[in-house]
Amino acid sequence: MTTVAPRIQEETLQIKPRRDPFLIILWIVLVTFALVWIAPVVLIAFTALKSNAEIMATSAFTPPEAIAWNNFSGAWSRGNFETTFRNSAIITVIKVPLGLMFSAMAAYALARIRLRFGKLLLLFFLFGAMIPFQVMLAPIFTLVNGFGLIDTYPGVILPYLAFGVPYQVFILHGFFKAVPKELSEAALIDGASHVTVFRRIFLPISLPVLAALLILDFVSTWNEFAMALVLLQDRHMWTLPLGLMSFQGQFSTDYGQLNAAIAMTVFPAVLVYMIFQRYFVSGLTSGAVKG
Amino acid sequence: MATVHVSDLRKSFGAVEVVKGVSIDIRDGEFLILVGPSGCGKSTLLRMIAGLEDISAGRIDIGGRVVNTLSPKERNIAMVFQNYALYPQMTVAQNMGFSLEISGLKKAEIDKKVAAASEILGLNPLLQRKPSQLSGGQRQRVAMGRAIVRDPDVFLFDEPLSNLDAKLRVQMRAEIKALHQRLGSTIVYVTHDQVEAMTMADRIVVLRGGCVEQIGTPLELYDHPENMFVAGFLGSPSMNFLRGKIEGQSLLLPDGERLLLPSLPKTGGGGDIVVGIRPQGFAVGTQDGARASIKVVEPTGADTHVLAEIDGTEITCVVNDRVEFAPGQEIRLSITSAKVHFFDPVSEVRLD
Numbered sequence: 169m170t171t172v173a174p175r176i177q178e179e180t181l182q183i184k185p186r187r188d189p190f191l192i193i194l195w196i197v198l199v200t201f202a203l204v205w206i207a208p209v210v211l212i213a214f215t216a217l218k219s220n221a222e223i224m225a226t227s228a229f230t231p232p233e234a235i236a237w238n239n240f241s242g243a244w245s246r247g248n249f250e251t252t253f254r255n256s257a258i259i260t261v262i263k264v265p266l267g268l269m270f271s272a273m274a275a276y277a278l279a280r281i282r283l284r285f286g287k288l289l290l291l292f293f294l295f296g297a298m299i300p301f302q303v304m305l306a307p308i309f310t311l312v313n314g315f316g317l318i319d320t321y322p323g324v325i326l327p328y329l330a331f332g333v334p335y336q337v338f339i340l341h342g343f344f345k346a347v348p349k350e351l352s353e354a355a356l357i358d359g360a361s362h363v364t365v366f367r368r369i370f371l372p373i374s375l376p377v378l379a380a381l382l383i384l385d386f387v388s389t390w391n392e393f394a395m396a397l398v399l400l401q402d403r404h405m406w407t408l409p410l411g412l413m414s415f416q417g418q419f420s421t422d423y424g425q426l427n428a429a430i431a432m433t434v435f436p437a438v439l440v441y442m443i444f445q446r447y448f449v450s451g452l453t454s455g456a457v458k459g
Numbered sequence: 460m461a462t463v464h465v466s467d468l469r470k471s472f473g474a475v476e477v478v479k480g481v482s483i484d485i486r487d488g489e490f491l492i493l494v495g496p497s498g499c500g501k502s503t504l505l506r507m508i509a510g511l512e513d514i515s516a517g518r519i520d521i522g523g524r525v526v527n528t529l530s531p532k533e534r535n536i537a538m539v540f541q542n543y544a545l546y547p548q549m550t551v552a553q554n555m556g557f558s559l560e561i562s563g564l565k566k567a568e569i570d571k572k573v574a575a576a577s578e579i580l581g582l583n584p585l586l587q588r589k590p591s592q593l594s595g596g597q598r599q600r601v602a603m604g605r606a607i608v609r610d611p612d613v614f615l616f617d618e619p620l621s622n623l624d625a626k627l628r629v630q631m632r633a634e635i636k637a638l639h640q641r642l643g644s645t646i647v648y649v650t651h652d653q654v655e656a657m658t659m660a661d662r663i664v665v666l667r668g669g670c671v672e673q674i675g676t677p678l679e680l681y682d683h684p685e686n687m688f689v690a691g692f693l694g695s696p697s698m699n700f701l702r703g704k705i706e707g708q709s710l711l712l713p714d715g716e717r718l719l720l721p722s723l724p725k726t727g728g729g730g731d732i733v734v735g736i737r738p739q740g741f742a743v744g745t746q747d748g749a750r751a752s753i754k755v756v757e758p759t760g761a762d763t764h765v766l767a768e769i770d771g772t773e774i775t776c777v778v779n780d781r782v783e784f785a786p787g788q789e790i791r792l793s794i795t796s797a798k799v800h801f802f803d804p805v806s807e808v809r810l811d
Contacts, residue, residue, distance in 0.1 A: 350544035358558035359532040
């Protein structure tokens with residue numbers, strides 16, 4: 169044994185692991201796509217920190233020489249951020265948890281409680297996710313107007329809920345279906361009601377999925393533009409994306425302030441993403457390998 | 460503790476009837492095992508007793524109370540599942556105390572009961588662990604602990620040992636039996652493993668195709684199977700069946716070989732008959748008896764299983780000695796056991 173061992177070591181040292189060409193191609197593609205995605209982020213960050221003169225004089229991807237912090241303060245007041253930020257925050261903070269709660273409860277009922285028209289109901293939900301909301305803009309406006317809710321928080325939150333719930337129900341339903349049925353049966357025998365099973369068993373084990381949905385929903389609600397534009401006419405009710413419109417003047421555009429505003433708009437979404445991304449990643453793979 | 464009466468119970472899924480009028484009376488403190496091949500309706504029957512499946516027809520009565528329409532929690536039963544069904548986010552102690560917590564018991568009381576149950580099952584060092592940190596056997600023990608703390612009228616076990624390895628299964632088998640002796644509770648236990656049924660049960664119910672084939676103590680069923688299905692299902696290796704005619708004191712096989720029988724049936728001796736002989740009831744030699752050829756020899760250490768072919772029928776013999784035969788070798792078989800079973804070849808019913 170002792171005489172053989174060094175020779176084996178020598179041999180293993182000489183053999184270089186061959187790289188899989190497929191992996192190399194994959195890496196190249198990945199890096200290319202990453203560059204495409206990163207470019208606008210860099211552009212926004214650099215432009216937000218440059219004065220207007222510097223923006224005109226230098227190329228878009230040149231780092232700023234003198235950092236123009238006043239872009240941010242200028243953008244804050246010009247975009248009426250105090251109001252728009254508050255409106256966005258109120259709408260998102262109410263809509264996202266509420267929508268998630270409704271979706272989770274609906275998904276649990278569809279997945280775990282025997283209902284006479286359960287399948288039909290699920291199909292109905294899925295149908296809701298299939299309709300592009302642009303088609304619905306005009307009818308929604310009429311509806312919200314009919315209720316006298318134009319320029320109010322409920323006037324935006326209710327349609328947001330209606331459009332957010334279907335796909336969340338779809339994803340959560342799939343997840344809940346994959347939970348072994350013995351788990352809820354054991355709890356039912358232990359004396360739990362469906363509410364308890366949902367709250368004590370299903371919610372804790374679906375935290376990763378809920379976190380993933382929370383991030384997605386937060387970002388899409390925070391950035392929503394078209395529906396807000398239609399339903400919020402009064403400037404004082406505008407959300408952040410609407411506030412960005414004020415930087416697009418008829419004759420001039422202050423790119424420094426515009427990009428500073430964009431950076432400030434995106435920041436909360438990035439923050440939420442960073443807080444929950446640990447769950448987000450495990451949530452996306454949760455269906456693949458049952459943990 | 461309670462009695463359970465199941466009378467003329469039926470269950471259909473759509474047009475398919477999976478439980479076809481089953482009636483069983485389970486005594487107080489009895490360990491009753493439902494056994495049968497997959498798809499025989501044993502699990503469905505258990506789930507109906509638990510209240511997890513609706514009843515299509517019939518009646519279930521637990522402790523003198525008809526529970527047909529009661530929800531699982533109102534039946535005061537506890538169930539142990541094959542895949543344990545532990546709550547993954549809770550510790551062992553929380554898992555065991557969950558039902559008590561729901562029923563609104565005080566924390567101190569819950570702790571006391573959980574401690575008592577974990578003492579019985581030897582779970583004390585594991586109380587703060589999560590299910591994912593436990594081995595299969597430990598998980599199964601927690602699942603049993605969860606059942607014990609509730610002090611239910613009836614324990615229901617749905618193939619609790621199927622996910623364990625062979626050694627652990629033997630160990631847990633003894634533990635469950637000891638637990639039953641200690642608690643004296645009524646247990647309904649489902650398994651497809653006849654060894655589990657034989658070793659643990661007070662009485663066994665053999666099911667096939669949604670019908671009860673026979674109910675009795677393990678030895679009653681082993682010694683007096685009412686039909687060929689029960690005879691073949693219980694015992695390991697399973698019983699050999701040889702078909703032929705009775706002539707004098709022997710069984711005449713179609714190809715002319717004769718096997719001397721230790722006893723004869725009192726009825727139905729004339730035509731074709733099926734004789735059931737346990738694998739342990741043969742002597743394998745080279746001199747006297749019916750001719751057979753060796754197919755496979757399986758030494759198990761303690762004894763040897765000899766698979767032979769006699770008149771086109773494959774039979775298994777268990778021989779105590781270490782015999783050495785080559786495949787294809789011709790041997791002579793004779794019956795040594797005093798007990799053979801006679802069955803009607805058409806109805807497969809026992810003939811005495």
